[in-house]
Amino acid sequence: MRKIILLFAVGLLALASVLVFRTLQNGPAASSAPVRVPVEMIQVDAAQTAAHLSQAIRFKTISTQDRSQFDPAVFTAFQQWMAVSYPDFYAAVTTQTVLGSTQLNTWTGSNPALDPVVFLAHQDVVPADSSKNSGWEKPPFAGVIEDGFIWGRGAIDDKGSLIALLEAANVLAASGYQPERSILFAFGHDEEVGGSGAQSVAALLKSQNIHPWAVIDEGGAITTNMPDVAAPVARIGVAEKGYLTLILTARAKGGHSSTPPKITALGELSRAIAAVEAHPFEQKLDKVTRAMLRVTASADEIGFFKRLVVSNLWLFGGVVEAQMKQSNSGAAMLGTTIAPTIVHAGTKENALPREAQAYINFRLASRD
Numbered sequence: 001m002r003k004i005i006l007l008f009a010v011g012l013l014a015l016a017s018v019l020v021f022r023t024l025q026n027g028p029a030a031s032s033a034p035v036r037v038p039v040e041m042i043q044v045d046a047a048q049t050a051a052h053l054s055q056a057i058r059f060k061t062i063s064t065q066d067r068s069q070f071d072p073a074v075f076t077a078f079q080q081w082m083a084v085s086y087p088d089f090y091a092a093v094t095t096q097t098v099l100g101s102t103q104l105n106t107w108t109g110s111n112p113a114l115d116p117v118v119f120l121a122h123q124d125v126v127p128a129d130s131s132k133n134s135g136w137e138k139p140p141f142a143g144v145i146e147d148g149f150i151w152g153r154g155a156i157d158d159k160g161s162l163i164a165l166l167e168a169a170n171v172l173a174a175s176g177y178q179p180e181r182s183i184l185f186a187f188g189h190d191e192e193v194g195g196s197g198a199q200s201v202a203a204l205l206k207s208q209n210i211h212p213w214a215v216i217d218e219g220g221a222i223t224t225n226m227p228d229v230a231a232p233v234a235r236i237g238v239a240e241k242g243y244l245t246l247i248l249t250a251r252a253k254g255g256h257s258s259t260p261p262k263i264t265a266l267g268e269l270s271r272a273i274a275a276v277e278a279h280p281f282e283q284k285l286d287k288v289t290r291a292m293l294r295v296t297a298s299a300d301e302i303g304f305f306k307r308l309v310v311s312n313l314w315l316f317g318g319v320v321e322a323q324m325k326q327s328n329s330g331a332a333m334l335g336t337t338i339a340p341t342i343v344h345a346g347t348k349e350n351a352l353p354r355e356a357q358a359y360i361n362f363r364l365a366s367r368d
């Protein structure tokens with residue numbers, strides 16, 4: 001009996017040593033921790049930056065699914081405003097227009113031997129319902145500044161990034177700064193509906209034999225409600241999920257609603273949507289998510305216990321997965337998501353639709 005207890009204690013001690021060793025290996029002081037490069041911060045005028053973002057939100061640079069509704073005049077007006085608001089930036093760069101409304105700005109570096117870095121931001125936003133019952137607490141295109149927030153469509157996605165880039169670059173340009181490595185600023189006009197502008201920029205760079213050293217895109221927002229972390233967290237995305245929209249179509253005979261068949265087109269479509277939702281994809285941690293968690297856990301602000309858990313996913317992976325599944329954003333990191341987003345059917349309340357359509361948007365994990 002004593003032998004068994006002793007063996008158990010030794011086993012427990014060994015396990016604890018492995019857990020702690022792996023945790024320390026992933027800590028801020030460990031050699032395997034990410035390299036920290038001190039950055040010299042530049043000063044921007046916060047009030048002016050907020051005012052600029054507020055003004056930017058007022059331009060209704062909307063991308064709609066129906067391409068015929070695209071309004072190039074709004075984008076032209078927006079770009080004229082950008083030129084007036086950031087004169088030093090636009091004096092320092094060469095500006096090219098791609099596909100009419102996408103802008104590629106090149107800030108030529110002093111060392112032509114270096115490949116350029118590319119910063120991306122998009123000018124367009126998705127539509128917003130301005131009616132009373134839309135759920136917007138402030139009008140979506142007014143750019144209201146209140147309670148320490150800037151309100152409106154695109155405040156985060158992605159005019160926030162666009163204005164941050166322009167503001168910083170304008171301050172640098174005004175100070176006479178010239179980058180060593182060329183910097184390209186690509187501002188797309190249709191990111192929300194497929195990004196043909198960005199694709200054309202990529203094709204243009206390829207045709208000119210330009211191979212970016214790094215491409216930095218919008219990324220996620222800064223979150224302040226991370227469990228166990230007191231400081232705000234800006235996650236750096238290193239991978240992006242795939243994108244797929246499938247359209248389901250149900251057809252029926254139509255006719256008068258007073259003499260319906262057993263199953264109508266809408267009934268059949270609803271069953272199909274429910275069936276797709278009832279078969280979710282597998283949710284599990286993969287290589288990329290594990291790497292992201294490990295890097296996040298190496299930050300100073302992360303407590304020891306959390307680091308212990310994340311540094312030992314071989315043991316606690318199941319617990320972490322269960323916790324991530326508790327929130328929609330956590331679950332989305334574990335696999336392909338399924339989201340029915342649009343339904344089209346019927347035009348009259350007493351007529352049976354001959355066709356019903358549903359759009360289902362998938363965000364694909366790489367393993368699917």
Ligand SMILES: [Zn+2]
Pocket residue numbers: 122157158191218
């Ligand atoms: Zn975006």
